[in-house]
Amino acid sequence: MRKKFSWKVVMTSVETPHIAGAQPDFPTAKNMGERLWGEETLLCHVHQKFIMKKLFVKKGCKGGLQYHRFKDEAGFLLSGRMIIRYDNGKGGLCEKIVIPGDVFHFSPGVVHQEEALEDCVIIEASTPIFNDRVRMEKDYELGEPHGMPTTAASEVEFG
Numbered sequence: 001m002r003k004k005f006s007w008k009v010v011m012t013s014v015e016t017p018h019i020a021g022a023q024p025d026f027p028t029a030k031n032m033g034e035r036l037w038g039e040e041t042l043l044c045h046v047h048q049k050f051i052m053k054k055l056f057v058k059k060g061c062k063g064g065l066q067y068h069r070f071k072d073e074a075g076f077l078l079s080g081r082m083i084i085r086y087d088n089g090k091g092g093l094c095e096k097i098v099i100p101g102d103v104f105h106f107s108p109g110v111v112h113q114e115e116a117l118e119d120c121v122i123i124e125a126s127t128p129i130f131n132d133r134v135r136m137e138k139d140y141e142l143g144e145p146h147g148m149p150t151t152a153a154s155e156v157e158f159g
Contacts, residue, residue, distance in 0.1 A: 029054070036147045037061035037116075047159055048128060055122040057082065062115035064145050065093075065136045067108070069153060073126035074105040080120030085113040093140055111136050130157040 032040040038056040045051045057063070057080070065085065077098050084104055088094040097117070098104060106112045114122075135145040 035063075037063050043123075045128060045159070051126055051128045053124045053126075055120075055124055057114060057116040057120040057122065059116050059119050063113055064133070064147050065111065065113040065140060065142060066133050066150075067111045067136060068106070068129070068132045069134065070108055070156060070158070071127055071129040071132045072105075072107055073124055074103065075114075075122045075124045077102050077104075078121040078123060080116060080118040082117055082120050083115045085115070087111040111140075128159045130159065132156045 027044045030042040032042055032053075038058045038061060041054040041056075043052045043054055055075075059080075077100050079100055081097060081099050083095050083097055085093045085095050086106075087110070093111075114120075131151045133148060133151050135150045137143060137145040
């Protein structure tokens with residue numbers, strides 16, 4: 001019989017004791033550049049643990065319909081209203097309107113798209129994986145994707 005996996009066992013094996021004189025880090029936000037849909041700012045990158053971003057999505061704009069092979073991400077909508085599209089489990093898409101204070105989570109493999117009904121600001125936390133994108137517009141008969149293309153698994157950056 002296989003033992004059940006336990007995060008408690010993993011985490012207690014890497015417990016960190018108090019470190020006298022240890023100081024917090026105050027990272028400088030890094031603008032990742034304008035996007036067709038708005039702007040992406042990297043707020044914090046804790047190597048091999050997590051990243052935190054601020055996303056500004058302009059009213060009427062949307063990201064690509066996509067999934068990630070490896071990246072696990074969650075978002076918190078600070079301002080605006082947006083539609084999140086995702087697979088309905090039957091090969092189609094469904095929509096949910098999110099408002100400030102709502103939280104959403106996309107596990108690896110979850111098809112999703114965000115569309116701003118108003119200017120939106122999102123705080124996103126995710127595993128530290130960059131360039132992990134599989135575009136799905138054609139699979140849902142939505143035509144050719146615009147913006148950033150699908151990346152090959154070999155192009156995914158882990159950090």
